[in-house]
Amino acid sequence: MKISFPYMGTSHIAISYLLENLGHEVIYPPKPTKKTLSLGVQHSPEFACLPFKILMGTYLEAVEAGADSLTTSGGFGPCRAGYYGELHKRILHDMGYPVKMLVLEPPLMAPLTFYRNVKSLVRPTSSWTNFYRVFRVAWEKLRALDELEGLLHELRPLAVSKQQITKTYERGLGYIDDAGSVSKVLEAKDAALQDMRAVPVDETFTPLKIGIIGEIYVVLEPFVNHDIEKMLGDMGVYVHRSIFLTNWTKDNAVSNGEKDIRAMAVPYLNQLVGGHGQNSIGETVIYANKGFDGVIQLAPFTCIPEIVAKSIMPTITRDKGIPVMTLFLDEQTGRAGVETRMEAFLDLLKEKRNKQEAI
Amino acid sequence: MRVGIPMTLSFFTFYPLWKPFFEGLGAEVVVSPISNKALLDEGVKETVNDACVPIKLLHGHVSALKDKVDILFLPRLVSLDGKNTLCPKFLGLPDMVRYSISELPEIIENRLDMKKSRFELYRFMFRVGQRFTDNKLQILRAIWQARYNFSRYRKLLLHGLTPAEAFPLLESGEEPDKAAETGDAIKLAVLGYPYALYDNYVSVGLLKKLKEHGVNVVTPEMVSEKDLKKMSKTLPKNLFWYYSNRVVWAAQHYLRDQTVDGMIHVTAFGCGPDAMTNRLIELEAKENSQIPLMSITIDEHTGEAGVATRVEAFVDLLKRKKGIL
Numbered sequence: 227m228k229i230s231f232p233y234m235g236t237s238h239i240a241i242s243y244l245l246e247n248l249g250h251e252v253i254y255p256p257k258p259t260k261k262t263l264s265l266g267v268q269h270s271p272e273f274a275c276l277p278f279k280i281l282m283g284t285y286l287e288a289v290e291a292g293a294d295s296l297t298t299s300g301g302f303g304p305c306r307a308g309y310y311g312e313l314h315k316r317i318l319h320d321m322g323y324p325v326k327m328l329v330l331e332p333p334l335m336a337p338l339t340f341y342r343n344v345k346s347l348v349r350p351t352s353s354w355t356n357f358y359r360v361f362r363v364a365w366e367k368l369r370a371l372d373e374l375e376g377l378l379h380e381l382r383p384l385a386v387s388k389q390q391i392t393k394t395y396e397r398g399l400g401y402i403d404d405a406g407s408v409s410k411v412l413e414a415k416d417a418a419l420q421d422m423r424a425v426p427v428d429e430t431f432t433p434l435k436i437g438i439i440g441e442i443y444v445v446l447e448p449f450v451n452h453d454i455e456k457m458l459g460d461m462g463v464y465v466h467r468s469i470f471l472t473n474w475t476k477d478n479a480v481s482n483g484e485k486d487i488r489a490m491a492v493p494y495l496n497q498l499v500g501g502h503g504q505n506s507i508g509e510t511v512i513y514a515n516k517g518f519d520g521v522i523q524l525a526p527f528t529c530i531p532e533i534v535a536k537s538i539m540p541t542i543t544r545d546k547g548i549p550v551m552t553l554f555l556d557e558q559t560g561r562a563g564v565e566t567r568m569e570a571f572l573d574l575l576k577e578k579r580n581k582q583e584a585i
Numbered sequence: 586m587r588v589g590i591p592m593t594l595s596f597f598t599f600y601p602l603w604k605p606f607f608e609g610l611g612a613e614v615v616v617s618p619i620s621n622k623a624l625l626d627e628g629v630k631e632t633v634n635d636a637c638v639p640i641k642l643l644h645g646h647v648s649a650l651k652d653k654v655d656i657l658f659l660p661r662l663v664s665l666d667g668k669n670t671l672c673p674k675f676l677g678l679p680d681m682v683r684y685s686i687s688e689l690p691e692i693i694e695n696r697l698d699m700k701k702s703r704f705e706l707y708r709f710m711f712r713v714g715q716r717f718t719d720n721k722l723q724i725l726r727a728i729w730q731a732r733y734n735f736s737r738y739r740k741l742l743l744h745g746l747t748p749a750e751a752f753p754l755l756e757s758g759e760e761p762d763k764a765a766e767t768g769d770a771i772k773l774a775v776l777g778y779p780y781a782l783y784d785n786y787v788s789v790g791l792l793k794k795l796k797e798h799g800v801n802v803v804t805p806e807m808v809s810e811k812d813l814k815k816m817s818k819t820l821p822k823n824l825f826w827y828y829s830n831r832v833v834w835a836a837q838h839y840l841r842d843q844t845v846d847g848m849i850h851v852t853a854f855g856c857g858p859d860a861m862t863n864r865l866i867e868l869e870a871k872e873n874s875q876i877p878l879m880s881i882t883i884d885e886h887t888g889e890a891g892v893a894t895r896v897e898a899f900v901d902l903l904k905r906k907k908g909i910l
């Protein structure tokens with residue numbers, strides 16, 4: 227099977243390891259670019275959200291590059307993302323690409339489909355024991371990647387040279403990529419973290435603290451959000467991201483898990499609304515309680531759960547005094563625009579902080 | 586006690602159930618005015634600008650009602666068929682409204698989730714009823730009456746009537762005239778959410794216009810539950826939203842049935858689910874039939890004239906194809 231999959235942050239390092247070691251040929255589509263986007267836009271429904279369009283473009287580039295199978299995650303609503311795979315497949319077929327689409331539905335909701343799809347991933351050259359071994363390494367890689375990123379966000383605002391910290395981090399990604407067993411991954415991770423900690427920082431600087439919330443794909447894939455975390459880090463802001471792929475935060479700085487987040491959301495939104503909507507509410511409350519200076523909500527244009535969340539944000543700002551900025555992203559959103567809005571938001575937060583200090 | 590019901594969203598599905606129910610509880614039912622520009626403008630002011638047109642309109646309806654009633658009926662509709670949920674905006678509706686519009690009266694925001702059990706609808710009504718009276722017998726009687734009226738309503742729709750045609754018959758108890766379906770006229774399936782199709786303002790008078798052209802119109806509400814359910818098995822994976830699924834299934838039904846000459850899909854501007862729904866119908870139509878399909882997207886600036894021209898051209902095309910013109 228010549229298989230490909232969408233980019234999402236750095237996760238391709240773990241996913242490609244998994245697929246390659248199960249005996250598949252991995253076709254790397256180019257990382258998403260302007261071209262990917264315009265290709266995706268051309269073949270997607272006009273009001274599909276941005277992630278749909280970028281994935282569409284990615285798939286088209288992948289099949290052009292020779293992929294005959296694609297894997298992606300599924301879901302059962304009420305957010306649209308769960309239907310993406312199905313519709314992508316139909317559009318591809320309609321365009322004359324007979325690709326196989328392995329939609330990994332949540333195992334509990336569709337045990338049979340899950341089993342069948344995993345099985346077709348495992349076969350023919352691999353065995354279940356090998357699958358287990360490889361899967362564990364891949365999982366460990368994912369966790370290591372998350373940990374590296376967490377540290378990067380902490381250090382970037384303090385680093386004397388922003389360029390140096392970014393370079394060191396990227397070198398660390400390479401260590402993780404090269405590691406071929408659980409213990410090697412752990413070693414690689416320690417080495418990478420150590421390298422990063424060795425980068426000189428300015429300890430006296432207290433950065434603004436901003437929490438990032440929103441829909442998972444636009445939060446995790448830098449191409450879609452104009453690398454907002456780097457943008458902010460370079461401006462000297464500490465960003466804490468609410469979502470990591472392994473759902474695991476280094477120091478539990480934000481919360482003790484999903485349950486807490488839900489509980490915090492309930493006074494404002496006592497209902498799961500799909501996607502990440504209810505979480506967005508809960509996380510904002512938690513960031514406020516933890517003394518963060520502000521929250522940035524990232525959402526694809528027309529993303530319903532985030533619209534529901536957004537409409538409730540002003541009330542949280544009023545109750546808890548935490549400014550929230552919502553960025554709805556679509557193909558027209560330019561980097562310059564994001565930067566300007568970001569700067570304005572930072573000014574607001576700085577002013578607020580100065581006022582508080584004056585008191 | 587005056588209960589306010591906005592004339593949008595689930596109104597066209599459930600009004601004949603809620604009205605006799607609340608009246609049976611001794612309340613007076615107040616319905617918001619028919620959608621109009623002022624209502625929409627008001628709603629646009631109150632809602633996040635990223636919301637879809639129907640949600641903006643709802644906010645307008647609520648604003649129009651809020652000073653005229655003692656209590657607002659805005660239940661949290663989670664699932665109406667025990668399987669799928671409604672669009673997330675329905676799920677978050679009471680919260681959205683509460684945080685967007687100030688000085689609201691009390692809200693009945695009870696949750697209706699038929700995933701819980703088959704009788705959840707009646708349990709839900711019972712819970713709502715208890716806010717009005719302690720007399721359990723009276724609540725049961727109100728539910729019974731409402732149920733009766735509701736099942737009549739559903740029959741009238743299946744009979745081919747639109748809600749606007751059915752409502753007066755429910756009041757008067759009359760039977761519908763046997764619709765004079767002219768055999769040689771063209772028949773169009775008009776697909777879309779009840780709150781888009783049956784709201785004359787939102788649909789810019791589409792149904793009326795088609796009827797003026799002598800077109801026989803059928804909608805998703807005119808397909809029986811049984812037929813819809815059959816269609817739900819034809820797709821490898823169904824959508825997740827109640828109203829969207831019904832639109833897709835109805836489309837499937839009419840495509841297979843081959844009794845319609847064309848289909849029009851009315852989609853709401855800014856509607857998340859519709860982006861998927863529309864493409865799905867398009868692909869189904871392309872794969873399975875020769876039936877022409879036209880999509881109309883409705884937003885707050887849609888002009889009546891623009892839609893009229895497109896619809897006329899489409900109808901002419903179908904007539905020519907059928908050799909009527």
Ligand code: SF4
Pocket residue numbers: 530637638639640672673674675778828853855856857858859
């Ligand atoms: S289904 Fe579409 S039009 Fe209806 S409320 Fe949801 S997003 Fe809006």
